[in-house]
Amino acid sequence: MADPMEQFRIHKVVELPAIHLPGGLLIDPSITNSTVAMLIAAALVMIFFTLATAKAQVIPGRLQVVGESTFGFIDDLTTGIIGSEGAKYFPFVFTLFVFVLAMNLLGLFLGFTATSQLAVTGTLAAMTIALVLIIGFAKNGLGFFKLFVPSGVPIYMLILVTPIEIISFLLRPVTLALRLFGNMLGGHVALKVFASFVVTLGALAAGGGFGLLGIPGAALSLTGVVALTALEFLVAFLQAFVFAVLTCVYLNDVVNLGHHH
Amino acid sequence: MDAHAAKYIGAGLATLGMIGSGIGVGVIFSGFLQGATRNPSAAGGQFTNLILGAALSEALGILAFVLGLVILFS
Numbered sequence: 144m145a146d147p148m149e150q151f152r153i154h155k156v157v158e159l160p161a162i163h164l165p166g167g168l169l170i171d172p173s174i175t176n177s178t179v180a181m182l183i184a185a186a187l188v189m190i191f192f193t194l195a196t197a198k199a200q201v202i203p204g205r206l207q208v209v210g211e212s213t214f215g216f217i218d219d220l221t222t223g224i225i226g227s228e229g230a231k232y233f234p235f236v237f238t239l240f241v242f243v244l245a246m247n248l249l250g251l252f253l254g255f256t257a258t259s260q261l262a263v264t265g266t267l268a269a270m271t272i273a274l275v276l277i278i279g280f281a282k283n284g285l286g287f288f289k290l291f292v293p294s295g296v297p298i299y300m301l302i303l304v305t306p307i308e309i310i311s312f313l314l315r316p317v318t319l320a321l322r323l324f325g326n327m328l329g330g331h332v333a334l335k336v337f338a339s340f341v342v343t344l345g346a347l348a349a350g351g352g353f354g355l356l357g358i359p360g361a362a363l364s365l366t367g368v369v370a371l372t373a374l375e376f377l378v379a380f381l382q383a384f385v386f387a388v389l390t391c392v393y394l395n396d397v398v399n400l401g402h403h404h
Numbered sequence: 405m406d407a408h409a410a411k412y413i414g415a416g417l418a419t420l421g422m423i424g425s426g427i428g429v430g431v432i433f434s435g436f437l438q439g440a441t442r443n444p445s446a447a448g449g450q451f452t453n454l455i456l457g458a459a460l461s462e463a464l465g466i467l468a469f470v471l472g473l474v475i476l477f478s
Contacts, residue, residue, distance in 0.1 A: 148477075223452065318463040325466035328473070385459040388452055 147335035151259055151328070153177055180257040184245035213241070217387060224391040225398055232394050235274065239267065240387040243323065247379035250327065251372065258382075259327040261320065268320035271390050279397035289401055319389060326382050330375045337371060340364035411475060418472040425465025432457045 157174040164170060195210030203211060217237045221229035243258060250256025257263050279287040291308040292301060341364045344357035436454045440447035 220452065318460075318467070321470050322459060322463050322466050325470050326462075329466075329469055381455065385455055388456055389459065392456065 147332045147339065150254060150331060150335060151256075153260070176255050177257050177260050177263065180249060180253060180255050181246065181263070183253070184242060184249050184257065187249070188241050188245050220387060221391055224388070225395045228398055229391070232391075232398075236387050236390050236394075239271070239390060240383050243267070243386050244380060244383035247327065247383055248376070250331070251375055251379065256327050256331060258323055259331055261324045264324040265316075265320040267323075267386070268316045271319065271393065272316040275393045275397055278394065279400070282397065283400050286400065287397065290396060294401060315393060319386070323382050323386055326378055330371070330378055334368060334371050334375065337364050337367045341368065415472045415476040418475055419468055421468025421471070422465040425462055425468070428461035428464075429458050432461060 153175050155173045155175050156179055159171075159173045162170040162172060191206075192210055195206045198204070199207060214237070217240055218230075218233060221233045221236055223229075225232060246257040246263075250258065279290070283289070290312065291305050293304060293308070296304055341361045344361035344364065347354040347357035348361065432454065436447075436450065439450070
């Protein structure tokens, strides 16, 4: 059986000389298959939205409808969760959503999923949380720490609630990165495992005799692969959506700190 | 028992954490469906909350899954 983890291996496509930074740091700017997948995703997103908005008309064409409804979908999300101030954060959330969605969907076609690399999802999560921290401190100053002390909670309960709030805040970037990574990794491993069943059972059936019993098993696995691929398309969209929703929720926590809109 | 076998058993045990997450996601969707069939007009507005709840409880299962992978491949 082929190794189902083989698909996640990083290999260099274009080798570039390493950069030595002062302090013994080493940066390898080589272009890997992960970088290529991300570049293709970014290029496709840009081409799509350029085409969708190229001939903008009052009565939209097919492509323009897709572009506009994606736009409206995330716009509803930001204004729905963050409120009237949500429009300011719309570009960030929209970029994240479309980029993650493009990488997820491309992973089902290319054979390499950029979002199944913890480095990629970790960077996206770290970026989101860094933005939340910056906005939190810029808008509220030291009042940011009120995030850990929910209003209306009796003082004796705060002893219990505050540590939980702090831990859950610290776990946010971890779960944000791991959720996308784990979903993509798990789904693609399951796909490859089912696909390898088809091959091994088929090889068994080729031997004849009792091996012929492998044929219904192989057919069942093939059905499983088709069904799982359909499920993966759903997961690809859902995880991009979840990433966008959680980004909005975390931003809402610091934008509307202490008062609900 | 040699260390290699223990590693595989440990990785399998670590993924047991996904049971709880599976139950949790099931409870969330069952609650949503119960509410949605009683008041279908309010169902659409709760879609974001539904996905949010499912994602948050799923995260713990994913945590267990990743832990299993870490044990298996380290």
